[in-house]
Every structure is written in C-alpha cells, then in structure tokens.
Amino acid sequence: MSQHITIDPVTRIEGHAKITVQLDESGKVEDAHFHVTQVRGFEKFCEGRPFIEMPSLMARICGICPVSHLVASSKACDALLAIRIPPTAVKLRRIINLAQIMQSHALSFFYLSVPDLLLGMDADPTKRNIFGVLAQHPEMARDGIRLRSIGQQIIELLGGKRIHPAWVVPGGVNEPLSAEKRSQMLAMLPEAREITLRALTWFKGALSQYQEEIASFANFPSLFMGLVNDSNELEFYDGHLRIVASDGRVVAGRLDSLQYQTFIEERIENWTYLKSPFYKPLGEQEGMYRVGPLARLLVTERCGTPQADREREEFLATYGDACASSFFYHYARLIEILYASERMEMLLNDPDILSPRVRAHAEPNQLEGIGVSEAPRGTLIHHYTIDENGLIRSANLIIATGHNNLAMNRGVRQVAQYFIKDAHITDGMLNRLEAVIRAFDPCLSCSTHALGEMPLLVQVLNAEGTLVDERIR
C-alpha cells in the first residue's frame, strides 16, 4: 500500500509552500516534491503600465529583497532608454545591492537557520526559532539582530527607507550620496565584519556535528551558475554568466546574460506555480543548475576582497571535495556577508562616490530591455518589452528561487530517502525536510503575505487517500 506524506506549509522560508513525500508499498520513499502553492501574477498585471513604473512595481514582489528587484528592473529600464548611466550611479547601486545581500543573508542565517544549527535538528520545534536561540545564546541573537540592522540602515541611508525604497530609478539613482551619510555607513562596517567573522568561527567549529546533513542535503552533482566580472571574480551587479560543474569543470565560461533565452529554458509543471529553468544545451537532466551564495563561490576564481578570499580558500581547501552539498549555502552566505562589508567600504572610499552626477535622462529608445543582477538567493533576470508609447507589452522574470527549483526538488527527495526509513515520521525528520529547502533560502515572495504563526501539518495517506496518520505542530 503506497502512502503520501504532506508537509504543509513549510515553515521559516519566505513564502508559502508544501512538501509531499510518496512512499511505496514497503514504506520506502519513492519520490518527493516541493510545491509552491502561491501565485503572484506580477508578470501579467504590469502589462499596459508605463515602463517607468516598473522598478517600483517590481520591488513590491518581495518585502525581504525589494532592492534586488529594484536594481534588476532599473537595469532593464536603462536598456529601454538605451543609455549608459553615470559611473557614480553604478557604484551607488552596487552599494545598496550589497547592503541588501548583507541584511538578507543575516536574516537567513541568524533568524531562519541558526535555530536548526545551534539548537539541533531534533530540538523541540516550539523552541527551535529565533526566540529559542536568544534564550540559550543571547549573544548570537544579538549579533544577528545587529548585523541585519546594519544592512537595513545602509539601505535606509541610501534609499530613504528600509523596505521598498524608490531611490534606484531608470537612468541611475535619484539623489547623490552626502558626506555625512557616507561617514555613517563607513562607521558601521567594521562592526559588521567583526560579527561575521565571529559567526564564521563558530560555524566552522560546529560543522563536524552536521556530517549527516552535509552528506544528504541536496548533495549531488549539478551545474552552478552566477555572474562573474572580467577577472572571474565575485560580481553582483554586472558582468557575464559563468557555469561550472560540481567537479570544477567550466561548462560555459562567458555567457552574455542578455542572451539568456538562448541557453536557459523554463519548464512548467502542473503541481507547482514555480517554473523550472535548466541549461538548455544539456537538457533537463544534465542541465539542472544551482544559483545563489554557494554557486557564486564555485563559479568564481576569487572573491576580490582580502578577508573573503581567505575564507573562500579555506572553505575550498577543507570541503572542496564535498562542496556540492547544499548545506554549504550557509557557509557561503557568511563569506558573502564578509565580502559585502569589504566591498561596500571600498566603494564608499571611492573618490567619485559623492559626485552629484548620478542620473541620465532619456526617452525610451528601444522596445526591449533586459536587466540581470545577483540577488541574495541568486541570479535575477527582468525582461520587458514595451510599445511605442512606453507601455509594457510583456514581462518575463526569472527569480533565483526558480533557478534552484529542480535542485530543491531533488534535494527534498534525497533527504526523504536518507532519513525516512518507514512510515514513522519524527519531528527531526520533518525538520530536515524543511531544512534542506531552507538551505537554499527560497524566497517565494512574502511581501503580501503575513500569516503569523505557521502550523506544520503532516498527513500520511494510504493509496485510497484515507488518512492513516496525522501530526500537527
């Protein structure tokens, strides 16, 4: 008798989803799926709107990473204007994008994942949350709160507010940076580095406790994709796409991101609203790829800042052979926060950063525009077409979580097969199923959804659909 296990909703991720596990007649895991159960419709309802509104509209996709959508959307609009924006505007956009990386990664690591890492995968689920962490490890909670706050304050100093700032606009940014705000930002960055290094030291020491998770959390060969600059260094704003295999082989060294449709195909499934992109030349099976912090560390040859480079080298020297495990997304996230603090400092000390020339003005000069950048969770693509009046005719978005969809599904199946040996389900097993998804930090767009407490419902159904077991926490 085959059975189904349903986890609905998956908790501590950004958005709403569920996991189903299909057991065979002997109680072994046959298959598993990660279902995204919400539909947003942004690609559709922006049709007919003036293109100039797109950055503000698209930022509303998410309350956690609005800056990422703001940047990619503005880049697509720059392309519609067919202009080159002032160099200082590029640097300022880079800073706000890196601040977004810092605050989002801090949220993912300290708020969403540290409860698993610090309290244990088998800890009481009512205590395995940020408040459980602060009760036992207040210094870690304090660090997480402070680090995220620094990222948010930099966004607020630049953009005027922390959520949905309207400062990044087609043609550049709408206000130059003041010397006072620059000083305020520079003053916070050393503390951000100290906190990150402290977290890295702790995390590296704790990794030995998670050998099973390292072995089973989406640990399989796949491709990895991310932006790199001309020196194959870490890049979040521009550059070209690079694809490597988990054995380090370079599959595509220099892909023009504006030609993404020639090498990325998006498949649609009838059991999820999330599209499933893959690398078209290798087909769906061989072309499955991952994006995001771990992918970015693997596609680059170096980060390009001293401390982040040291940490990346140590990571690869220690775990290079096992780096295909998605458990290491956590590790990569910390290295990227370190990079963000170093790079922001470099940019803020740039002699031109206070230049008043931060925006170019033009009418639309092209009917198609594509903007690509790196969001906290991976490569983000915005692609618009407009009519002669500048009204949106079509929009196609590929968000980072979509890129990772095939890998997340395979990861869920791998964890289920590793930990579920019969129909008996423990909280620890359930949490690992959620935790493998959490490692990718999927953003299913939380901006319009605030459910409060999210119960976890697990149902075991037999082949006839009759409920044979149920657990709620």
Added chain:
Amino acid sequence: MNVSVRTHSLIIGIGNPLRSDDGLGWAVTELLSLDCNKTCDIHNVYQLTPELAQWMAVVNLVIMIDANHEGEPGELRIRTLSLSTQPSAVGTHYTTPEELAALTAIVYGQCPPVVVVTMTGANFSIGEQFSSIIARRIPHICDAVRQLCAKGL
C-alpha cells in the same frame, strides 16, 4: 534610525499606509514629529521585527501606535504591557508587542515600559484616505501620546 541616548521615548507607528485606516500609526507619528518640543524618537514600521529591540533597549519609554480591528470604530485603547510575558514560537513574519518586549529584555538585559496605543479602524481596504471617523479622531491619539510622553508613561 539611531537611538543612542537613554533619556528619550521611542514612538513606533505600526501599519500599512496603503491600507486606509491601517496607516493611522504613521499619520500620528508624522503629526507628532512636527511638535517643537521633541523628546521622542520616532520610527514607522509595517510590522514589528526583532531589529527594533536594540532601539527599545536604550530608551526610557516605548509607545507603539497601531490600528485595531476589534471594538467600535474610533475607540481608543491604551495598554501597558506586562514585561513578564515570555516569547512564544513565532517566525519572522509576525511579532507581537509582548514578544518584542520579552526579546528586548532577554537579549539586552533591560526593557523599558511599553505602552500600546490603538484605535479601532473602520476601513482597511486598499487606499490612502482615512475613514471620516478616524480622520476626526487622529488628534485625540496624538494628545494621548503627548500625555504619555509628558508623564513618562
């Protein structure tokens, strides 16, 4: 936002100004920010998040202003929190005033008195206009908050 002097009150306006009466917290703080005799730091948020704890820990009084669904439209309620409340199992999407106060006390070792001032809204649909009753009653909330600030609670 950078609260650093432990002589201030912190006023937090909570809500979504694109949801009609839900934006009353922001409207009240904007009016209070025009007061000449400023003894308060002001911050507006869509929802309470753990980051607010660091600012709450360094002031003498926290006043949260929010719209309420319960009660008669225009009804003003003032509630001082009990700081003995323990944080419960919540995620990042929703934090109550009680949980935030408890978090502040645990993480930073201290939390000032927290007063929650609410007014029952009449219309929470999409829009930037207040219902007529809330538009009339907003000065009353401002006065109530000024009194709380003046007497330190």
